[in-house]
Amino acid sequence: MLQKKVLNKLLASAFDVPVMVTYWDGKTENYGEGLPQIHITFNKKLDLKRMAKVPTLELAEAYMKRDIEIDGSIQELVTAAYRQADSFLTDQSGFTGSLISKFTSSHDKETSKEDIQSHYDIGNDFYKKWLDSTMTYSCAYWAHDDMTLEEAQIAKVHHILDKLHAEPGKTLLDIGSGWGTLIITAAQEYGLDSYGVTLSQEQYDYTMTCVKELGLEDKVHVLLQDYRDIDQQFDYITSVGMFEHVGKDNLAEYFKDVEKYLVPNGRALIHGITGQHYGAGVDPFIEKYIFPGGYIPNVVENVTHVLDAGLQLDDLEPLRRHYQKTLEHWADNYHKVFDETVSEYGEEFARMWDLYLQACAASFEAGNIDVMQFLLTKGASGHDLPMNRAFMTARD
Numbered sequence: 001m002l003q004k005k006v007l008n009k010l011l012a013s014a015f016d017v018p019v020m021v022t023y024w025d026g027k028t029e030n031y032g033e034g035l036p037q038i039h040i041t042f043n044k045k046l047d048l049k050r051m052a053k054v055p056t057l058e059l060a061e062a063y064m065k066r067d068i069e070i071d072g073s074i075q076e077l078v079t080a081a082y083r084q085a086d087s088f089l090t091d092q093s094g095f096t097g098s099l100i101s102k103f104t105s106s107h108d109k110e111t112s113k114e115d116i117q118s119h120y121d122i123g124n125d126f127y128k129k130w131l132d133s134t135m136t137y138s139c140a141y142w143a144h145d146d147m148t149l150e151e152a153q154i155a156k157v158h159h160i161l162d163k164l165h166a167e168p169g170k171t172l173l174d175i176g177s178g179w180g181t182l183i184i185t186a187a188q189e190y191g192l193d194s195y196g197v198t199l200s201q202e203q204y205d206y207t208m209t210c211v212k213e214l215g216l217e218d219k220v221h222v223l224l225q226d227y228r229d230i231d232q233q234f235d236y237i238t239s240v241g242m243f244e245h246v247g248k249d250n251l252a253e254y255f256k257d258v259e260k261y262l263v264p265n266g267r268a269l270i271h272g273i274t275g276q277h278y279g280a281g282v283d284p285f286i287e288k289y290i291f292p293g294g295y296i297p298n299v300v301e302n303v304t305h306v307l308d309a310g311l312q313l314d315d316l317e318p319l320r321r322h323y324q325k326t327l328e329h330w331a332d333n334y335h336k337v338f339d340e341t342v343s344e345y346g347e348e349f350a351r352m353w354d355l356y357l358q359a360c361a362a363s364f365e366a367g368n369i370d371v372m373q374f375l376l377t378k379g380a381s382g383h384d385l386p387m388n389r390a391f392m393t394a395r396d
């Protein structure tokens with residue numbers, strides 16, 4: 001009875017879209033005005049104490065185990081909850097728990113390696129199922145609304161490389177090079193001598209196979225190591241979807257490393273997720289199951305680190321709606337292979353990834369998080385960038 005009373009109160013204020021809820025005793029209630037498009041079924045009671053402390057983790061685990069079922073769009077439901085978070089996460093509701101993890105993770109090199117491999121070494125076959133053919137695992141760039149995901153991922157790589165205004169024959173380091181599309185494009189289409197660094201064995205193997213097939217061994221170099229062990233300088237640095245892994249305590253050092261690895265007047269384009277309202281930090285579900293050791297800095301936090309590292313901030317571009325759209329494409333692709341994912345990896349895993357992709361899309365949609373491209377120069381003199389931004393979008 002108490003469970004139902006508490007949930008009733010919570011659900012009455014949690015969403016600004018109409019929702020139908022069926023409780024474990026079989027009774028159904030409607031919340032909000034209008035015809036419900038989303039039906040939530042509680043097959044079991046929740047752990048209310050835990051729910052008060054870590055609401056998203058308790059709900060996510062219940063969803064993974066099918067203690068909760070959702071008929072309708074998870075993205076729409078989570079976006080609606082984020083829009084209402086100020087009204088239900090209050091002292092009066094009793095749900096004063098945090099949407100941000102309090103876990104403090106180590107980022108020594110061994111732990112970083114384990115954390116990275118736990119995510120990226122699930123296997124190339126898994127990521128091939130729902131990423132586009134370039135195997136790019138970061139926000140795409142819709143230069144035109146009607147681009148496919150693959151076109152938008154290629155456009156993103158060009159957007160980044162064009163921002164560097166790179167001269168052929170120079171060197172580029174990509175910190176967190178993933179499955180290698182950026183370093184290969186940099187070599188093939190920009191004439192750069194490119195280096196990529198990753199901690200994932202699967203990504204390393206995949207990139208090396210592509211490099212060999214393309215006969216680019218002299219121009220593209222892949223390093224399987226921690227970026228903190230780089231001991232060279234480069235004309236250009238890119239890092240895409242990477243600083244989210246370094247942890248709050250190491251972010252200042254990360255930007256100092258970017259500065260250290262650049263030649264004087266060298267340029268960097270750093271692209272990653274930044275937090276706004278409920279987004280800075282990391283959600284406890286994401287931290288426990290998806291990105292152990294992850295941390296989303298507030299944009300101001302990152303700008304401070306950039307300036308403290310002695311880097312010049314030349315341009316800052318938010319691409320929030322592009323990441324929402326990227327995640328919507330990934331979630332759609334994932335739904336097409338959901339049943340085979342259940343057979344290969346089990347239902348809990350398959351539901352966890354579905355929730356992760358849709359909840360992240362919701363977080364961008366609600367404006368909790370954004371994704372920023374920081375264009376940086378080491379030193380303010382010797383500047384050869386054009387005076388206006390047209391060079392960044394000449395290809396669009």
Ligand SMILES: C[S@@+](CC[C@H](N)C(=O)[O-])C[C@H]1O[C@@H](n2cnc3c(N)ncnc32)[C@H](O)[C@@H]1O
Nearest residue numbers: 136137138176177178198199200226227240241
């Ligand atoms: C989200 S993926 C992005 C991959 C790629 N940049 C892309 O856009 O598709 C993050 C990448 O950062 C790498 N990474 C994370 N921490 C690292 C570290 N300490 N040293 C080297 N690479 C790291 C991972 O191995 C992975 O390649």
